[in-house]
Each structure stands twice: as structure tokens, then as C-alpha cells.
Amino acid sequence: MSKRINTFFQPIPSKKPKQELAEKCSVTHHPTYPFAIRDLPSSISTPLVNRDSPEGKHIASQPHLDLLYFTPFVPPPLSRQLFHFLRRELPFYRVCYTINRGGLSTEVKTPRYTTVFGVDSTSRFATEWESTTLLDSASNQPAPENKYRVPPRPIPPCLDALRQCVEAATNRRGHYNFILVNYYATGDDSIAYHSDDERFLGAQPIIASLSLGGTRDFFLKRKSAPPGSAGKIPPPMKFAMASGDMVIMQGETQAHWLHGLPKRRGSTGRQGRINITLRRAVIPEGTNNYYRYNVGQGEMYRWCSAKGEMPTMLNMDRKMKCIN
Numbered sequence: 001m002s003k004r005i006n007t008f009f010q011p012i013p014s015k016k017p018k019q020e021l022a023e024k025c026s027v028t029h030h031p032t033y034p035f036a037i038r039d040l041p042s043s044i045s046t047p048l049v050n051r052d053s054p055e056g057k058h059i060a061s062q063p064h065l066d067l068l069y070f071t072p073f074v075p076p077p078l079s080r081q082l083f084h085f086l087r088r089e090l091p092f093y094r095v096c097y098t099i100n101r102g103g104l105s106t107e108v109k110t111p112r113y114t115t116v117f118g119v120d121s122t123s124r125f126a127t128e129w130e131s132t133t134l135l136d137s138a139s140n141q142p143a144p145e146n147k148y149r150v151p152p153r154p155i156p157p158c159l160d161a162l163r164q165c166v167e168a169a170t171n172r173r174g175h176y177n178f179i180l181v182n183y184y185a186t187g188d189d190s191i192a193y194h195s196d197d198e199r200f201l202g203a204q205p206i207i208a209s210l211s212l213g214g215t216r217d218f219f220l221k222r223k224s225a226p227p228g229s230a231g232k233i234p235p236p237m238k239f240a241m242a243s244g245d246m247v248i249m250q251g252e253t254q255a256h257w258l259h260g261l262p263k264r265r266g267s268t269g270r271q272g273r274i275n276i277t278l279r280r281a282v283i284p285e286g287t288n289n290y291y292r293y294n295v296g297q298g299e300m301y302r303w304c305s306a307k308g309e310m311p312t313m314l315n316m317d318r319k320m321k322c323i324n
């Protein structure tokens with residue numbers, strides 16, 4: 001039996017200054033945000049909260065594979081409205097970093113736009129929305145100022161609404177403490193095969209991955225040959241992720257499988273796509289890692305509706321220049 005999402009929904013803490021805009025959309029300020037982030041308009045939040053909670057299809061057709069697949073999780077046209085809203089309202093980055101390979105330092109340019117919000121479970125944000133103070137989850141005392149390399153950013157209400165929907169659909173209230181957002185502007189943007197099984201996510205991490213916007217192929221392939229396969233690795237599994245589709249990878253999936261989104265030529269890659277992943281990090285190393293690789297040190301980008309592109313903000317204190 002499906003249940004209504006709104007029976008599950010938690011009100012978002014409202015101890016924050018809200019500012020009414022001309023179109024009656026409130027915004028959320030936080031000192032760690034480069035600009036105020038708009039809250040979901042009621043034309044999106046109301047149907048999102050009031051829809052029936054969809055049932056996912058369990059896929060465990062291969063050894064160590066454990067997926068829940070929702071087609072869709074957010075139905076059209078809501079998924080399309082959410083795509084346009086999030087592309088316009090979130091700060092994005094194109095992170096560059098150096099890695100050391102065999103003693104050689106190599107520069108890596110992340111081939112997509114990224115952004116991240118959240119903090120690992122050893123800390124929590126103070127309830128006063130404008131405060132940057134972090135509290136130690138165990139003692140409830142302020143965490144040392146140097147606990148993290150950069151100040152973590154609280155999940156803004158527009159993404160928190162999605163987090164609550166995902167948690168409601170799988171009965172995991174309060175599970176996820178991080179939201180990572182990827183924006184693939186064209187078919188040249190991609191993510192290489194990898195698994196999300198870093199130590200800082202704990203054992204058998206659950207990764208919920210929601211797609212919005214253009215359809216792109218998502219692949220899963222085994223890390224090594226399964227038992228009884230005479231050393232043969234089966235061909236990758238392909239999921240054409242359409243707007244609103246969601247896959248939850250759980251159980252032993254991350255330990256035995258890689259996933260990735262290859263580059264695409266032609267029309268399928270021309271339309272932008274947003275991917276939102278929800279995760280739970282359990283130690284501070286997770287927070288440091290996620291901000292390093294998804295926000296980084298470089299320029300901020302913000303979608304400009306007039307230009308229909310994501311121009312760089314040329315560092316101007318990482319503040320916005322293009323008014324949507």
C-alpha cells in the first residue's frame with residue numbers, strides 16, 4: 001500500500017530570516033552560502049509532498065547486486081520543473097585538484113558541475129539558521145572551530161524537501177546527512193566508473209541517486225568476476241535514467257560493483273541533466289572529502305536564464321552577478 005508523503009514530512013526549521021520576493025518565493029540565507037537560495041515555490045512543493053509515495057522495483061538479479069529502481073520517483077512535469085528550479089537556484093563549481101600518481105603530480109579537471117551540502121553524523125548544525133556554529137552530536141557542545149577544513153553548508157530547504165521524500169519512500173527518516181548535486185551540461189560531461197564505498201560512509205553504504213532533466217545512460221559493472229563464472233565478468237548493466245527516475249544502491253552493491261555515466265555524442269547528450277545523490281557520512285573525513293571534491297577552491301558558477309548558460313562568476317567574492 002502506498003502512503004501519502006505528507007504524513008511523513010517534517011516541517012523545515014523555520015528559525016531563519018525569510019525574505020519575500022516579488023513572486024512570493026521565500027529564500028534561505030546562510031553565511032556559508034555564496035548567495036541566498038530560494039525555497040521551493042508551492043507549485044512544486046505542494047504536488048511533491050501530496051503525491052502518493054511510489055514503490056521501487058527491487059533488482060537483485062546478479063550476485064551482490066541490491067537496487068531499488070523507481071521509474072519515476074518524481075513524475076513529469078514536476079521533475080522538469082524541479083530540474084529548472086535547481087539548475088537556476090544552486091551554486092555550482094567545476095573543481096580542479098591535483099593527485100599524486102607514482103610520484104608525478106597530475107591535475108584533474110572534474111568533467112561536470114558539482115555542489116554539496118551537509119555534515120557528517122559527528123556534528124549537527126545549530127538550530128539558529130544564521131549561525132555557523134556546529135555542535136558535537138554526542139556532547140551537544142560547540143565543535144572545535146578547526147574540526148573541518150572548510151565550514152560545512154546546511155542542506156537548504158529546497159533540497160531538504162527531496163531528502164524527506166526519499167527517506168519517506170524507503171522508511172529511513174533522518175538517514176541521509178549529505179546531498180551531492182552533479183550537473184551534466186552536455187554529453188561531454190560525465191562521471192567515470194567508481195564505487196561510493198569510502199571508509200567514511202561506513203559498511204554497506206546506501207546511496208540514493210535521483211535524475212532530473214535529460215535522459216542519460218547509467219551503467220553498473222562488476223569489479224571482478226562473480227563466483228562460478230569461470231573468471232568471466234558479465235557485460236555492464238545499462239539504465240536509461242529519465243527525468244524523475246531514481247536508483248537506490250544498497251547492501252553489497254558498492255563493495256562489488258562500479259557505476260558511471262559515460263560521455264555521449266548527439267542529441268541525447270545535448271540536454272542538461274542534474275543528478276542528486278543522498279548519502280550518510282559517519283566521520284569528519286567524509287565532510288572534508290566532499291567539500292574538497294565538490295566545492296573546491298575555484299570559481300563559482302550560477303545558471304543565467306537570460307543567457308541560457310552557466311557563466312562563471314569570476315570569483316567576485318563568490319557572489320552572484322547574473323540576476324535570474
Ligand SMILES: O=C(O)CCC(=O)C(=O)O
Binds near residue numbers: 196
Ligand atoms: O550522475 C549519476 O547518475 C551518477 C553520479 C554518481 O555516481 C556520483 O555522484 O557518485
Ligand SMILES: [Fe+2]
Binds near residue numbers: 196259
Ligand atoms: Fe557514484
